[in-house]
Amino acid sequence: MTGKANKAARLSVAPMMDWTDHHCRYLHRLLSSEALLYTEMVTAPALVRGGALHLLEYNDAEHPVALQLGGSDPEELAQAAQLGADAGYDEINLNCGCPSDRVQSGTFGAVLMKDPARVAECVATMCEAVDVDVTVKCRIGVDEQEPKDILPVFLEQIRAAGCQRVTIHARKAWLKGLSPKENRDIPPLDYDLVHQMKTDFPDLHISLNGGVTSLDEAQAHLDAGLDGVMIGRAAYHQPTDILSEADTRIFQTGTARDPIAIVRQMVPYVERHIANGGRLHQITRHMLGLFAGRPGARAWRRALSEGAVHDGAGPEVMLQALDRVAPLAEV
Known part of the structure; x- marks a missing residue:
């Protein structure tokens, strides 16, 4: 193997x-x-x-x-x-x-x-x-x-x-x-x-x-x-x-990942996808559960679901949605 x-x-x-x-x-x-x-x-x-x-x-x-x-x-x-x-x-x-x-x-x-x-x-x-x-x-x-x-x-x-x-x-x-x-x-x-x-x-x-x-x-x-x-x-x-x-x-390696940081790391990927003719919701539909069970999860899902489907939507939608989560996560 x-x-x-x-x-x-x-x-x-x-x-x-x-x-x-x-x-x-x-x-x-x-x-x-x-x-x-x-x-x-x-x-x-x-x-x-x-x-x-x-x-x-x-x-x-x-x-x-x-x-x-x-x-x-x-x-x-x-x-x-x-x-x-x-x-x-x-x-x-x-x-x-x-x-x-x-x-x-x-x-x-x-x-x-x-x-x-x-x-x-x-x-x-x-x-x-x-x-x-x-x-x-x-x-x-x-x-x-x-x-x-x-x-x-x-x-x-x-x-x-x-x-x-x-x-x-x-x-x-x-x-x-x-x-x-x-x-x-x-x-x-x-x-x-x-x-x-x-x-x-x-x-x-x-x-x-x-x-x-x-x-x-x-x-x-x-x-x-x-x-x-x-x-x-x-x-x-x-x-x-x-x-x-x-x-x-499970693997005893590395460090735990912060979902807020992950969202920001997705920005260049989203930008490339949109530059190649893609749409934001094709990516963000997979991100709806990132904050499941955490403060702000519902606001995050709503902001992404409603904002990502609009023509011309870009990573700013994702970052604006993150603004609804980050302050709560940092309390």
């Missing part, structure tokens, strides 16, 4: 469609120098057949950063993985956990839990194509599968194919009858099973995903023997709570 992504996987931010774009990841990297960041899922057909190479764009400051791919055709995934490796990504991740109908219709995502042999073939072909880590993000099972029976079989096959690092979302996915949103909340979490998999597969680097909302919870799972923890919605909606102390608490 390559060192950079493997070490960073001790704490990672989950790939989240429509959320973890390159603007979001740049913000998260300012909050933590160490945590592993993931792209939104990019489908292999979009890259290979559609030529949508713009989907691979990122800022060098984002490293260590992983590309998550969706697909089920081994050769196409290998080509997409090669494009990702050529673009400089530190890891290529195969999505075997997303339950959306759109993903199912493409025969990838969580539905692949039903076909571990195909997943193993995909992993093996991708591993042959690239030198960076090829990893898998999966569920504990889908539909009527019995997780304690199916998950070990799945892990055995992908390990044999060359996958050395896996992130397990500790819920089943119900492919019929539950929406993607419901699949993130309704099926019960089974953390014990994920911990048991680490016991049964000690050579696999296993990260847990699902329901973790604080660094205290993450540290508890690490202390209990897991190699990593992946946090999704909490890292997006409360990025300061999750990421500003991640380096000091």
Whole structure:
């Protein structure tokens, strides 16, 4: 396993469609120098057949950063993985956990839990194509599968194919009858099973995903023997709570980050984006939760939400919104 992504996987931010774009990841990297960041899922057909190479764009400051791919055709995934490796990504991740109908219709995502042999073939072909880590993000099972029976079989096959690092979302996915949103909340979490998999597969680097909302919870799972923890919605909606102390608490490096300073550090990035024809809200929509739970949080969100959408809005909107928070934070 390559060192950079493997070490960073001790704490990672989950790939989240429509959320973890390159603007979001740049913000998260300012909050933590160490945590592993993931792209939104990019489908292999979009890259290979559609030529949508713009989907691979990122800022060098984002490293260590992983590309998550969706697909089920081994050769196409290998080509997409090669494009990702050529673009400089530190890891290529195969999505075997997303339950959306759109993903199912493409025969990838969580539905692949039903076909571990195909997943193993995909992993093996991708591993042959690239030198960076090829990893898998999966569920504990889908539909009527019995997780304690199916998950070990799945892990055995992908390990044999060359996958050395896996992130397990500790819920089943119900492919019929539950929406993607419901699949993130309704099926019960089974953390014990994920911990048991680490016991049964000690050579696999296993990260847990699902329901973790604080660094205290993450540290508890690490202390209990897991190699990593992946946090999704909490890292997006409360990025300061999750990421500003991640380096000091989870990685024992660096210093805690101040969200007020982070906002000011975003100014040059915003200026470049606007100079290149971008709009302010494309960035600031990811910053709404920076002061979650802190004095002035509501005023910050309102000022950004209302001000950033106007034509010609620039970093001054962000700084004016900060004026509503900073005096309260300094009391």
